[in-house]
Amino acid sequence: MMTIRRLGRWGLSTMERLGRASLLLGQVLVGTPALFLRFSLVVQQLFYVGVLSVLIIVISGLFVGMVLGLQGYNTLVDFGAEESLGVLVSLSLVRELGPVVSALLFAGRAGSALTAEVGLMKSTEQLSGMEMMAVDPVRRVIAPRFLAGVVSMPLLAAIFSAVGVLGAFLVGHGLLGVDDGAFWSQMQAKTDWYDDVLNGVIKSIVFGFVVTWIALFEGYDAVPTSEGVGRATTRTVVHSAFAILGLDFVLTALMFGE
């Protein structure tokens, strides 16, 4: 009996949070067009959300690409197909690893920072202070951060993939001696701009949307204590990771399933 009651309470509170999150998203989407009049707010957030995430994205992309090059070579060389290293690297980076890994890093770097910032604003009553001054905190605080997140994510994923390909080239050509002409030409022959690259970009836009939404909602909905903000930050990373991996499966099935 207790279990059922607890289950019911959990279900109800989950639905309630989902409802609040959707309402917040609705308010944000309504508030977004007005941002084009005050674009400096978005530029500022692009700096915090996007620029500050570039370093981790570049370094991770480089190493992921280098490892892919090394492991791919070791596998392909058994089949005498090491010239296909370029295809292996580009398809795995552009379709999967670029959007997914950069979204996971983005959730850890930018998402948690957003939650902590908004949560802290809430716990220090800055948000209610804004309301007192008849400034809508959703439009002033949440919407620019949301737009910045959605814009940054595909750019970060593209940087990740491009740097990863270069890393794989460094290892494949420089270290392992794969012919550079074959590397690039096979890659170009098998990687399609519309089917592979653009689908990866669409994925990263969806991930950026979801991660920023989760991060901002968790911050906006956080219990206004230091413990509450800390929990909200953790929840952002955990929920974002689940959402990214789950959505990745759905999107892959939609895009690449024949």
Place this chain on the structure above:
Amino acid sequence: MMQNKQAEILVGLFVAAGLAALFMLAMKVSNLGDLADQQGYQVTANFQNIGGLKVRSPVSMAGVRVGRVANIKLDPNTYDAVVTLNIYSQYDTIPLDSSASIFTAGLLGEQYIGLEAGADDFYLADGDEIMLTQPAVVLEQIIGQFLYSQAEGN
């Protein structure tokens, strides 16, 4: 104010880097780089069987890529595959009686169309049809035939 300016410059650099990465993915990694030379004329060819040929598969002549497969459909009357080839316009002196065959790159590689020049004085032009065609060699069929002939004791 100075701080603000710096942030703006860095955001500008970030957006430029992202777009440059996308541009590199477009030109260097994917096949968009060679979409620019897509202009050409279209000819059709009927094949009994196209095997694993796909749209955008290469069309080559003497090993040189002269175009790409633009469209594949089934003829409802003859049940042949009608393949539309987009031949780049600089290759406009392909004889009218050239033949088209479907080959496989390597043993298990992707399939492509190979053109073999004929001796006609007239050249292929937009809307023409290549009459001489040879269907794809389907590996399973060959293995099947081989096994069948072995069983018959030939």
